[in-house]
Amino acid sequence: MLLCVLQVSQARQTRRTLQIIRLLKSRRLTSIPRDQSQHVQAEDNTQKVLLDLCRKRGFIFGDELTSTSVLRGCQNLGPLGTRLKKNLLDEWWSTMVLNRDQVLPIDTLHHLPGSSSPSAKLSLKICPQSGPGKNQDLTTHKLDEDFGKMFDLRQDLLEGTLRCYPACLELLSKRLPFGIAEVGRCFHPVMDEEESMPFRLGERTVASLAWFTSGKTSGQWQDYWLRHRLVWWQRFSQVPSRFSISDQQDDGGRKMSIINYHFPWGEQAVEILTSLNDSALTQVHGGSSSSLHARDGRKSVIPHVVWVSSDVERGLLAYLCDALQVTGNSTARSTDQRRTVLKLHPSLAPIKVSVDVGKGPTADLRLVCQGLSTELREVGISIWPGYQDTLYTPMEQLFTKYDEMGVLFTVLISDVTLESGLLQLRSRDTTIKETMHISKLRAFLSQYMTAAKKL
CATH class of the missing domain: 3.30.930.10 (Bira Bifunctional Protein; Domain 2)
Incomplete structure (x- = not known):
């Protein structure tokens, strides 16, 4: 009698084990691994962001x-x-x-x-x-x-x-x-x-x-x-x-x-x-x-x-x-929580420098921007004339726009430029803002582009 009970119990255990194995197999066939699902979702998101x-x-x-x-x-x-x-x-x-x-x-x-x-x-x-x-x-x-x-x-x-x-x-x-x-x-x-x-x-x-x-x-x-x-x-x-x-x-x-x-x-x-x-x-x-x-x-x-x-x-x-980079939380609804930038190679970037105005007499600053833009174009540096925009835009929003355009540098002309010739130069790749004399900008950009072509 005891032997029959043990045999029935063993048979039930075997059937239960087989059911568990079949269930696990079906789950492996129908479910997508979590890391793979996240990878597919990330690629779909990248495509949407790019387009x-x-x-x-x-x-x-x-x-x-x-x-x-x-x-x-x-x-x-x-x-x-x-x-x-x-x-x-x-x-x-x-x-x-x-x-x-x-x-x-x-x-x-x-x-x-x-x-x-x-x-x-x-x-x-x-x-x-x-x-x-x-x-x-x-x-x-x-x-x-x-x-x-x-x-x-x-x-x-x-x-x-x-x-x-x-x-x-x-x-x-x-x-x-x-x-x-x-x-x-x-x-x-x-x-x-x-x-x-x-x-x-x-x-x-x-x-x-x-x-x-x-x-x-x-x-x-x-x-x-x-x-x-x-x-x-x-x-x-x-x-x-x-x-x-x-x-x-x-x-x-x-x-x-x-x-x-x-x-x-x-x-x-x-x-x-x-x-x-x-x-x-x-x-x-x-x-x-x-x-x-x-x-x-x-x-x-x-x-x-x-x-x-x-x-x-x-x-x-x-x-x-290849150039698209999204830092921070790329799935966040607020654009303030992420930075989207096109890090195009300097030789391919469609715009090398954007020239914008800061605080100061607008008419005078625009004349300086116009002269600087003409000087840079003469050496083959493509310019985005941000100084011509009459609508006020916060500088951080401008930086976001230029990063998405792949602009290498942003030049900010202000009342300090009129007084001492100093301007601010912001880099797309590092986001660092540095002060430079306006007379050295043309040589700096020319040397930068020459060095970039050798990379």
């Missing part, structure tokens, strides 16, 4: 501003976004063209010579995604037939570059290696998710370099440009590790190296690098190939192409995301 700031401070314009619309190229850039884009392109142009002897710049037509061109098969696009977090933006395909017939617009810069190759080759006495660089607008159909039909044009600015070299050294050059470009992207970043490299193959089996940026909504490609063999040129230039041969030492060869293609607007969005 709200871009609209509020004039980086990107749009009634319904979303990460998807920006990635598709369906938004307008505001004044600060345009300046940031110009600074980014200036850095790209300086690195890829101005500081290299063997790179020639070109500017080709937006309209393709013909939608049936065989070179369309070679094109590698950075296309807009169907939604955030879906890494489907790198494709190799022909221009959509209906889209091509309607618009006949380029989707990348490769074909125009390959067509200019023979003329550029002659300018360099047919010597290898050399490059052809171009920055221009490219277009793509934006698909209606419900009807799966293009309903408008998406636009993007592309910075492209085609590097022509012999087949035996193309792999080495691809490795060189990949390292060079990754370092270049990381150079202006607050968190360089957010830029990373991945590999992918296109439909033709060609290896593409992709430089990605980790956005709050997932990784997105900002640049692709690929190596094309000599068929890239022979398909574009039909007939005799004599004009395609170049000198590689004593040999005459049709070169291979290492192609680098950057999506400038996506890079701009990456740097805005």
Whole structure:
């Protein structure tokens, strides 16, 4: 009898244990760990803060501003976004063209010579995604037939570059290696998710370099440009590790190296690098190939192409995301409990200095501000004329505004400046206010910008 009771008790205990195990398993499958849930919430909050700031401070314009619309190229850039884009392109142009002897710049037509061109098969696009977090933006395909017939617009810069190759080759006495660089607008159909039909044009600015070299050294050059470009992207970043490299193959089996940026909504490609063999040129230039041969030492060869293609607007969005810093309680309703700042690299910051007035005779102070602004613009320092605002704004609110605009320094001109020539200089990155003589400001800012370019 005792044995039967023990067996029944053991069976009940076993069933209870199994029920507990099943319950724990179901909880693990259906619940999200607390730290992971907080991480997802933080990334969603970062995305919202970033897009709200871009609209509020004039980086990107749009009634319904979303990460998807920006990635598709369906938004307008505001004044600060345009300046940031110009600074980014200036850095790209300086690195890829101005500081290299063997790179020639070109500017080709937006309209393709013909939608049936065989070179369309070679094109590698950075296309807009169907939604955030879906890494489907790198494709190799022909221009959509209906889209091509309607618009006949380029989707990348490769074909125009390959067509200019023979003329550029002659300018360099047919010597290898050399490059052809171009920055221009490219277009793509934006698909209606419900009807799966293009309903408008998406636009993007592309910075492209085609590097022509012999087949035996193309792999080495691809490795060189990949390292060079990754370092270049990381150079202006607050968190360089957010830029990373991945590999992918296109439909033709060609290896593409992709430089990605980790956005709050997932990784997105900002640049692709690929190596094309000599068929890239022979398909574009039909007939005799004599004009395609170049000198590689004593040999005459049709070169291979290492192609680098950057999506400038996506890079701009990456740097805005990278520069965004929220200190304090980012979930607090009151803005007084947190500080939002865009710590853009000094070379990329759209506004370097804001000039404002403090206490004193307003008319006289504004004349000083105007003269100082003109002096700084003469040395290429961009100015925000805060002194022209006739509405009184507390200085702390102005500092908040300028921090969100990414302004490096705020200069405050007051009655002390009229008496002794001293002004206040406030730093975006340190928030420290220091006193400086007005005659030393121009030299200080010039030296600061020169040092920043070497970082």
